[in-house]
Amino acid sequence: MASDASPKPAKRALLDLTFAALERELVVGGLRPAHAKTLWRALHRDLAADLADQSEFLPPLRRWVMEQVGSDRTFTLRFPEVIGEILSSDQLTRKLLLRLSDGQTVETVVMGFTGRETACVSTQAGCVMGCVFCATGQMGFVRHLAPGEIVAQVRQAQIAAKTSGKSGLRNLVLMGMGEPLHNYDAVMTALEIVCHPRGLGLAPGHITISTVGVVPGILRLAAEQRPYHLAVSLHGATDEERTALVPIGRRWPLVELMAACRTYTRQTGRRIFFEWTLIAGTNDSPEHAGRLAVLLGGIESQVNLIPLNPTDGYVGSATRKGTAQAFQHVLRAAGIPSTLRQRRGIDVAAGCGQLRADRANADAKSPGAPLAFQD
Numbered sequence: 012m013a014s015d016a017s018p019k020p021a022k023r024a025l026l027d028l029t030f031a032a033l034e035r036e037l038v039v040g041g042l043r044p045a046h047a048k049t050l051w052r053a054l055h056r057d058l059a060a061d062l063a064d065q066s067e068f069l070p071p072l073r074r075w076v077m078e079q080v081g082s083d084r085t086f087t088l089r090f091p092e093v094i095g096e097i098l099s100s101d102q103l104t105r106k107l108l109l110r111l112s113d114g115q116t117v118e119t120v121v122m123g124f125t126g127r128e129t130a131c132v133s134t135q136a137g138c139v140m141g142c143v144f145c146a147t148g149q150m151g152f153v154r155h156l157a158p159g160e161i162v163a164q165v166r167q168a169q170i171a172a173k174t175s176g177k178s179g180l181r182n183l184v185l186m187g188m189g190e191p192l193h194n195y196d197a198v199m200t201a202l203e204i205v206c207h208p209r210g211l212g213l214a215p216g217h218i219t220i221s222t223v224g225v226v227p228g229i230l231r232l233a234a235e236q237r238p239y240h241l242a243v244s245l246h247g248a249t250d251e252e253r254t255a256l257v258p259i260g261r262r263w264p265l266v267e268l269m270a271a272c273r274t275y276t277r278q279t280g281r282r283i284f285f286e287w288t289l290i291a292g293t294n295d296s297p298e299h300a301g302r303l304a305v306l307l308g309g310i311e312s313q314v315n316l317i318p319l320n321p322t323d324g325y326v327g328s329a330t331r332k333g334t335a336q337a338f339q340h341v342l343r344a345a346g347i348p349s350t351l352r353q354r355r356g357i358d359v360a361a362g363c364g365q366l367r368a369d370r371a372n373a374d375a376k377s378p379g380a381p382l383a384f385q386d
């Protein structure tokens with residue numbers, strides 16, 4: 012017998028909503044838009060885990076929350092579960108492994124080594140880009156994260172920062188698991204939410220989006236005049252050398268990528284951070300540095316040199332300090348500013364995806380056994 016029941020509309024995550032969208036939902040529900048400020052503050056500034064017992068909610072808002080969220084009728088409010096947490100030996104890097112509502116796990120890192128807390132969040136479960144030295148790339152792509160799942164990580168990082176006695180997050184980098192520009196719309200919505208001044212209130216100028224070179228995304232950032240910083244991972248200054256490390260370089264070769272970078276700097280007036288993972292004997296010679304200097308000629312840039320974080324799936328090792336300094340010397344002589352990152356957090360599996368991979372390995376060897384996390 013045919014059923015005449017119309018399909019139930021899908022429930023939406025409350026954390027996916029921008030402030031304007033939340034206001035609209037409340038108005039549709041018969042409330043004054045002013046209630047959105049109260050609800051937004053509870054969610055995104057006070058970081059309330061439960062909206063059922065908020066004394067500052069007026070009766071109409073309480074009723075709306077109870078009816079629309081409390082019973083999961085229209086909206087859901089779920090936070091990822093922290094299933095792993097490790098602290099680096101210098102106590103400055105805290106890495107969280109979060110389980111999302113469908114069981115997928117992602118990593119969020121809180122770093123305090125500049126004296127100002129920085130969160131590094133994931134934008135996808137897994138990654139399709141396949142960078143050979145990256146633990147996330149080695150696991151393949153699973154799915155995009157929704158805006159609220161990215162917001163929830165920032166929220167969790169803020170809680171972690173405040174719990175450890177810090178004043179809160181100042182910087183946000185999208186350099187965790189996944190390629191942010193492959194999940195462009197969700198990432199932009201999430202950033203709009205975390206920058207809202209009535210909520211987490213992060214400054215757009217303190218946010219950096221990292222890409223492995225997704226050209227359409229770079230051009231879109233420029234055309235839309237997005238107010239965030241951009242970091243582009245290069246790792247090689249010829250297509251042959253780059254694609255050996257970053258296979259997606261075949262889709263967007265360097266000539267296209269650098270043209271997009273030039274367009275970006277011209278249209279936004281902002282310099283680009285270029286990331287270069289230093290791998291011993293692979294891309295760390297003075298000749299490699301010379302080719303990089305030529306490639307970046309005429310672009311407002313800053314190069315971040317990062318010693319490789321070892322992963323199980325890649326045999327390369329990190330460049331030694333003296334070699335890295337020689338590389339940096341070539342860039343300096345060419346007038347290209349650079350920083351040489353320290354291998355911080357290496358004892359907390361600092362490269363993206365490493366904690367998740369370690370956890371999966373541990374579970375495979377001994378299902379249910381926790382990793383030996385520190386407090």
Ligand code: SF4
Pocket residue numbers: 138139140141142145146147148149187188189190223363
């Ligand atoms: S380095 Fe970034 S873009 Fe490359 S595979 Fe890993 S997560 Fe993806």
